[in-house]
Amino acid sequence: MEHHAARRPQRRLLGVVVATIALLLSVAGPAAAFRGGSVDDPAARNPATRGPTGKTYLLNNGWDAAHDTTVVTGNHYDRVYTGDFDGDGRDTVVYRRRATYALGRCYQVFGRANDEAFVGDWDGNGTDTLAVRRGNTIMLSNTPCSGRADRTITYGRVGDVVLVGDWDGDGKDSFAVRRGNVFYVKNRLTGPPELTFAYGRPSDTVLVGDWDGYGRDTLAVRRGNAYYVRNALSAGPANFRANYGRAADAALVGDWNGDNKDSLGLRRRDAIPAPRNGIERIAAAYGMSVRYSPRPERCSPTAAGCFGLDRSYIWISNTRMAGWSTARKEHTAWHEVGHSMQYKACGRMDLPRLEQLANALADALQGTTKPWVSVTPADQRNARTILAGRCPF
Numbered sequence: 001m002e003h004h005a006a007r008r009p010q011r012r013l014l015g016v017v018v019a020t021i022a023l024l025l026s027v028a029g030p031a032a033a034f035r036g037g038s039v040d041d042p043a044a045r046n047p048a049t050r051g052p053t054g055k056t057y058l059l060n061n062g063w064d065a066a067h068d069t070t071v072v073t074g075n076h077y078d079r080v081y082t083g084d085f086d087g088d089g090r091d092t093v094v095y096r097r098r099a100t101y102a103l104g105r106c107y108q109v110f111g112r113a114n115d116e117a118f119v120g121d122w123d124g125n126g127t128d129t130l131a132v133r134r135g136n137t138i139m140l141s142n143t144p145c146s147g148r149a150d151r152t153i154t155y156g157r158v159g160d161v162v163l164v165g166d167w168d169g170d171g172k173d174s175f176a177v178r179r180g181n182v183f184y185v186k187n188r189l190t191g192p193p194e195l196t197f198a199y200g201r202p203s204d205t206v207l208v209g210d211w212d213g214y215g216r217d218t219l220a221v222r223r224g225n226a227y228y229v230r231n232a233l234s235a236g237p238a239n240f241r242a243n244y245g246r247a248a249d250a251a252l253v254g255d256w257n258g259d260n261k262d263s264l265g266l267r268r269r270d271a272i273p274a275p276r277n278g279i280e281r282i283a284a285a286y287g288m289s290v291r292y293s294p295r296p297e298r299c300s301p302t303a304a305g306c307f308g309l310d311r312s313y314i315w316i317s318n319t320r321m322a323g324w325s326t327a328r329k330e331h332t333a334w335h336e337v338g339h340s341m342q343y344k345a346c347g348r349m350d351l352p353r354l355e356q357l358a359n360a361l362a363d364a365l366q367g368t369t370k371p372w373v374s375v376t377p378a379d380q381r382n383a384r385t386i387l388a389g390r391c392p393f
């Protein structure tokens, strides 16, 4: 279709993932690191316990039911962002490991592992760059691939949900704070909010995008697989509703084809067969399935179960587990889930006391009071830090 809006001097946009339910939100508090820029799912603000999984991204340039592009990137447990990091007018999906961001043109090291990260075009030059938030301080970079912040500002309150968008269409992104279903929008990086309005419900997932291509970002809310899109920053009915994907998909926002209109992308995990036992149910609750190995040495000479970043399943040896109690087998499944949380929280697997910490996580997830053999109080403390969405190392 002919595109009639003047081409904006840039593209903003980003959006990050997050999905599903948060059983453990109560331990998360406001702390955790990661909702990223323009998508906020209140049920999934803790990146370690309920961050989405999958490495397949279905990008749709319109609002029909069929996606236009399939992208596979990163591993199943990476945290991802979207943005136009090379300034070609198209957004791409990039992943983050610890404080390193794989932006395509470079691996940018910026901020710290527990920082919340945002993507935006802060200076309006057409290229998105990163910002990180620590407490109520935001450090902005306008220099692609640089590890140094160009500007530091104080913004909102610790624990606020911060969104990014070009609210006034001047080509520069700025922030908004979400408190419940009230949005406080600023078009400059400092000063009081210029616009305050209510939209949707506090429990809604909110997405930010320039849906109509007129240059201004507005909101959409998601309920299940229904998206209610509004083209004005004000209370009022949705301009349109679209159904897309599955409720279990995590949503991303971007202008994938460079037509100046933002649309949806979905992060889809691999299919999980219907669980047939306790181990499979535990895995499924965290986006994984279970495969069985006839040989006990399948993963390593000592491994009973096996977790890998390159796979969306737990590998378990029935041979090795023969004669084990159900509780011990299920502990193994929780242990492997613990490994996925270690990675989500820390972005790496070469952590101190990796196996003992996974056992401490398994204990905590099961609500066990008696620690698993060789789990120390320090392991338990580190497990609590991970369950709160932060890396303890």
Ligand SMILES: [Ca+2]
Pocket (backbone or CB within 6 Å): 083, 084, 085, 086, 087, 088, 089, 090, 091, 092
């Ligand atoms: Ca691009």
Ligand SMILES: [Ca+2]
Pocket (backbone or CB within 6 Å): 120, 121, 122, 123, 124, 125, 126, 127, 128, 129, 142
């Ligand atoms: Ca820029």
Ligand SMILES: [Ca+2]
Pocket (backbone or CB within 6 Å): 165, 166, 167, 168, 169, 170, 171, 172, 173, 174, 187
């Ligand atoms: Ca702006």
Ligand SMILES: [Ca+2]
Pocket (backbone or CB within 6 Å): 061, 254, 255, 256, 257, 258, 259, 260, 261, 262, 263
């Ligand atoms: Ca587009």
